[in-house]
Amino acid sequence: MTVIDTLVLDIEGTVCPITFVKETLFPYFLEKLPEYLSKVHFPLNEDAKNDPINSILLQLPEETSQTEESVKSYFSDLVAKDIKDPVLKSLQGFIWKSGYESGELKAPVYPDSIDFIKQFPKANSANKIYIYSSGSIKAQILLFGFVDENGTSVDLNKYLSGYFDITTAGYKTESTSYEKILKEISKSENPSSVLFLSDNVKEVEAAKAAGMESYIVVRPGNAPLTESDEKNHRIITSLSQLDI
Numbered sequence: 442m443t444v445i446d447t448l449v450l451d452i453e454g455t456v457c458p459i460t461f462v463k464e465t466l467f468p469y470f471l472e473k474l475p476e477y478l479s480k481v482h483f484p485l486n487e488d489a490k491n492d493p494i495n496s497i498l499l500q501l502p503e504e505t506s507q508t509e510e511s512v513k514s515y516f517s518d519l520v521a522k523d524i525k526d527p528v529l530k531s532l533q534g535f536i537w538k539s540g541y542e543s544g545e546l547k548a549p550v551y552p553d554s555i556d557f558i559k560q561f562p563k564a565n566s567a568n569k570i571y572i573y574s575s576g577s578i579k580a581q582i583l584l585f586g587f588v589d590e591n592g593t594s595v596d597l598n599k600y601l602s603g604y605f606d607i608t609t610a611g612y613k614t615e616s617t618s619y620e621k622i623l624k625e626i627s628k629s630e631n632p633s634s635v636l637f638l639s640d641n642v643k644e645v646e647a648a649k650a651a652g653m654e655s656y657i658v659v660r661p662g663n664a665p666l667t668e669s670d671e672k673n674h675r676i677i678t679s680l681s682q683l684d685i
């Protein structure tokens with residue numbers, strides 16, 4: 442049996458509760474959005490590329506980016522439907538930054554995940570951990586940079602070897618995205634030495650189709666699994682159950 446030395450971790454529903462994303466991060470973004478949009482001049486200025494919000498909004502379809510109101514209602518709709526849209530994810534990462542830096546936001550990464558992330562990449566071993574989330578890479582680095590460990594903010598980024606999102610790897614339910622990750626981390630020849638963990642069955646199936654090992658992580662509040670999901674996949678409820 443191949444030894445697993447590389448982990449690729451999903452975030453929401455895997456190493457941190459879905460409620461943190463849905464009930465804290467998404468509402469924080471919607472609450473702050475009007476304040477950020479009020480500083481933008483509409484119609485958008487094609488030449489104001491060094492204004493970060495203006496440049497993000499320039500990636501929107503033209504009919505959506507005409508007025509402050511149309512932009513607000515476009516993003517609110519995407520958030521309500523939890524659409525993994527790259528422009529939304531980029532703007533969310535930008536707005537969450539000020540929340541983490543002011544101390545208003547702290548990421549409730551599960552204690553078992555904090556322990557695992559700290560101990561798995563031992564010195565002088567090939568062990569590595571990567572992150573693959575629909576949240577932008579900027580948002581991933583922020584989340585792991587401000588982890589709430591017993592009330593203290595800790596930075597776990599030094600234990601992580603890299604990050605992938607939908608702009609760099611592709612959508613998480615497509616096997617080609619996992620093939621791309623394998624190539625990027627030089628594991629195409631040995632995909633079964635890589636373990637992907639996620640709460641999302643379709644993501645687990647896509648990773649397996651690319652040749653990775655993959656388990657479903659069940660956490661409180663995650664979507665329920667069917668009998669066939671339970672039969673076809675290995676399931677864990679904590680990263681402390683990993684026998685690697």
Ligand SMILES: CSCCC(=O)C(=O)COP(=O)(O)O
Nearest residue numbers: 451452453574575576580581
């Ligand atoms: C990186 S924090 C924000 C998470 C987010 O926006 C999201 O859509 C979570 O998706 P995941 O792929 O981590 O389940």
Ligand SMILES: [Mg+2]
Nearest residue numbers: 451453454640
């Ligand atoms: Mg998830």
